[in-house]
Every structure is written in structure tokens, then in C-alpha cells.
Amino acid sequence: MLKKRKFLVGGLIIVLAVAYLGYRGFASGSSFYYEVNELLAKGPAITGQSTQLHGFVADGSIKQDLQTRSLVFTIDDAKNNSSIRAIYKGSDIPDTFKPGAEIVVEGTLDASGVFQARKLMPKCPSRYVPG
Known part of the structure; x- marks a missing residue:
């Protein structure tokens, strides 16, 4: 027993x-998955938490600094008329990362309201477009 x-x-x-x-x-x-307006609505409560953010790369917003290996851009949510600045530091920028591209970024929102991206994941088009 x-x-x-x-x-x-x-x-x-x-x-x-x-x-x-x-x-x-x-x-x-x-990590949680948010649209831009949802992340902004969370405000300071989400600061520092690992999240995934979905949106579109804003036209004319991409600025790349080769010396610091940083990429600054804006992620738009046209449906909800909201946008957020994002900074990515790294050398592995996907070929499909361009203005107007649909993207999911993984990272954290900092105290100043800028999204610090650790990973860029541009979405591929759903069908082939030649040219």
C-alpha cells in the first residue's frame, strides 16, 4: 500500500x-495579433508586451539607414484611418517589403508610441501577377 x-x-x-x-x-x-487601431486603443497597457501588428506599409514612409542598419516606416490601417511609426533594426529585409505591401510585424510598442519591430513578415499576394 x-x-x-x-x-x-x-x-x-x-x-x-x-x-x-x-x-x-x-x-x-x-504573442497577440492586432490591427493598428486595436493596438493604439490599448495605449500604455500594451507597452513592452510582445505583439504582432498587421497593416500596410505607407507610401513614401520608408527611410533606411545603412550605417545603423535601421529601417523606419509607417504602418497604415486604411479601414480604420489609423497609422503607427515602426522601427526595424536588422539587415534581413524581405524583397516583398515595399510601399503598399501588406505586412505583419512582430515586436513591442515602446513608451513613446513607436513600434519596435523584431521581425518583418510581408504577406505574399494571393495570386500571381506577371511583370
């Missing part, structure tokens, strides 16, 4: 440990 109880307690501890580690892994790897 005592052996059976020890086995059950040991098994329960292992199950709880695996569940806890799974939860922590999921929580740290997940």
Missing part, C-alpha cells in the same frame, strides 16, 4: 511539472 502511494505521488509530481513547463513555454512563445 505504501509503495503504491509513493508511486502515485511521484507520478502526480511528474504530471504537474510537465504541465507547468508546457504552460510556461506556451505563454512565453505566444
Whole structure:
């Protein structure tokens, strides 16, 4: 009887440990997905949290500094008439990143209201357009 109880307690501890580690892994790897107007509505409450932001690269907004390897641009949400400045630091800029392109960026909103992007993910067109 005592052996059976020890086995059950040991098994329960292992199950709880695996569940806890799974939860922590999921929580740290997940980020919320927002449209520009939704992110702006959250305000300071969302500052510093990892998020994904969807929108379109605003025409004429792309400024690239090759020395600092930074890219500054504006993400527009034309449906809701809102926009946000974004800064990306890195050298791996996708070929499809251009004005008017649909994009999802992953990063955090800083205290000054600028989105600090860690990853650029331009969406591919849904059908082939020659030329």
C-alpha cells in the first residue's frame, strides 16, 4: 500500500511539472495579433508586451539607414484611418517589403508610441501577377 502511494505521488509530481513547463513555454512563445487601431486603443497597457501588428506599409514612409542598419516606416490601417511609426533594426529585409505591401510585424510598442519591430513578415499576394 505504501509503495503504491509513493508511486502515485511521484507520478502526480511528474504530471504537474510537465504541465507547468508546457504552460510556461506556451505563454512565453505566444504573442497577440492586432490591427493598428486595436493596438493604439490599448495605449500604455500594451507597452513592452510582445505583439504582432498587421497593416500596410505607407507610401513614401520608408527611410533606411545603412550605417545603423535601421529601417523606419509607417504602418497604415486604411479601414480604420489609423497609422503607427515602426522601427526595424536588422539587415534581413524581405524583397516583398515595399510601399503598399501588406505586412505583419512582430515586436513591442515602446513608451513613446513607436513600434519596435523584431521581425518583418510581408504577406505574399494571393495570386500571381506577371511583370
